[in-house]
Amino acid sequence: MNINHLVVNSSIAQGLDVIGDRWSLLILRDAFLGRQRFEEFRRHTGASRATLSRRLNALVAEGVLQKHAYGEGSSRFEYRLSEKGRALFPVSLLAWQWELEWGGAAYRDALPYTLLHTHCGQPMHPVAVCGHCHEPITLGSMALPTVARDTEQQIAAIKSLSGQRRVRVSQSTGEEDLAMAGISDLIGDRWTLLILICAFFGTRRYDGxxxxxxxxxxxxxxxxxxxxxxxxxxxxxxxxxxxxxxxxLSKKGLSLYPIIIALRQWAVDWRPQGEVLALTHKPCGQALKIDVQCGSCEMLAKQQDVQFAASSPAAQETEGELPA
Structure with missing residues (x-):
């Protein structure tokens, strides 16, 4: 079976390998909150300097971040989201919502902002829907092509590109931002992500x-x-x-499916190398296209239409638009 005809091919696996890492996910969180400098990332993620350097370099090499010197002749840099990086905004909204609903009190209380959708003026509750029929995306609503139901090569594609040692221990700065750390810990672990993918494909038992x-x-x-x-x-x-x-998979586990499948679609859209079999959305029979929309007005959730409002009066001065 040719790996390029599977749901997960090597190009998709490479894309997931860059962003599907705890530190990379936290860096992306910071970038969407407007943090751009090395020391900002270090303080708020808790990553060591060496780990942070490696992840920033990988995100720049992947084209997710762009490196800009700040100040004429300066040897210091800012890291700004590229168009490819900004395309991850819908995924970040889904992750934010998952943390709010499922992260537990410690992580939920760390979320410093309420997201507001300026189009309708309501709190933003992002929902992953089919881009054709606009019905919600769930595991049960998706159909795998017959050729892709054997997951062994699917998993091998990701495994083969995730061999490097993952450093997960943080160096406390006293300023770590725990917002979205719960979801990052889950899907930013190589083996946990692989186990979840296996579970989505139907594996249930230890031996499996x-x-x-x-x-x-x-x-x-x-x-x-x-x-x-x-x-x-x-x-x-x-x-x-x-x-x-x-x-x-519990209800909490099933709720991770739209996030992971949206990450896959991002990799398909931005790493179009090799043929990939499309997933099918059962209710409409169309090839999968995920849109993330506001749960109140059902309009597409665009970065320029989302504002954050501080959770406490003491932090009201930070209220404003999410950085572009």
């Missing part, structure tokens, strides 16, 4: 994950326990002697 991923048993056990502990998976017994369990 082990076979699909070729993952070390201790790592698999750790990630399954983590995903169960945070209620992304519901662990259900199907055998008592010896004990065996199925890991079924």
């Amino acid at each position: 994950f082990l076979k699909q991923l070729g993952i070390a048993s201790n790592i698999l056990t750790d990630r399954l326990n983590l995903l169960s502990a945070v209620n992304v998976f519901e662990r259900k017994s199907y055998q008592t002697n010896p004990p065996r369990y199925e890991y079924q």
Whole structure:
């Protein structure tokens, strides 16, 4: 089976590998909040200087960020979102909404702003919908082409491009921004992302994950326990002697699907290398095209139409448009 005819090809995998990383996701969060300088990123992400340098360089090389010297003859740089980077704005809105609904009190309380949609004047509650029929995107509403239902090569495409060691330990600055750190911790972990993709394709049991991923048993056990502990998976017994369990996606786990599939569409749109089989939206029978719209007025959520309002009176001075 030719990898270029699968739902996940090597080009898509490369795109996901650059942005599907905890530190990269936090850098993108900061960029959408208007932070542009190295020290700003370092303070608010908690990444070490070496880790931050690597991630910034990778995002520049991928064309997601653009590097600009600030001050004539300066050796210091600002990192600004490119058009390709700004195209991730709908994904960032979905991630923001997920953190608000599912991140738990610690992460939810760290979200410093309420997002407002200036088109209708209502709080922004982004919804991922089909670009053709405008019905919500859910796992059950999507159909995989028959040729793509065997996930082994899908997973291999991502695995082969995610071999570098991921540094996840932060260096506390006392100023870390925890906004969207919960979602970044989940989908910004290589193995967790792969396990979720397997689950979306129908894998439920330990042996199935082990076979699909070729993952070390201790790592698999750790990630399954983590995903169960945070209620992304519901662990259900199907055998008592010896004990065996199925890991079924909870409502919280299913809610991650639009975010991950929107990341895939971004990679398809901006890395159009090789043929990729389209997913089909069952209600209308059309090839998948994801739009993110305002849940109140159903208009497309555009960056220029979204403002942030400070959550507390003490922070009202920060109220304004999201930076372009």
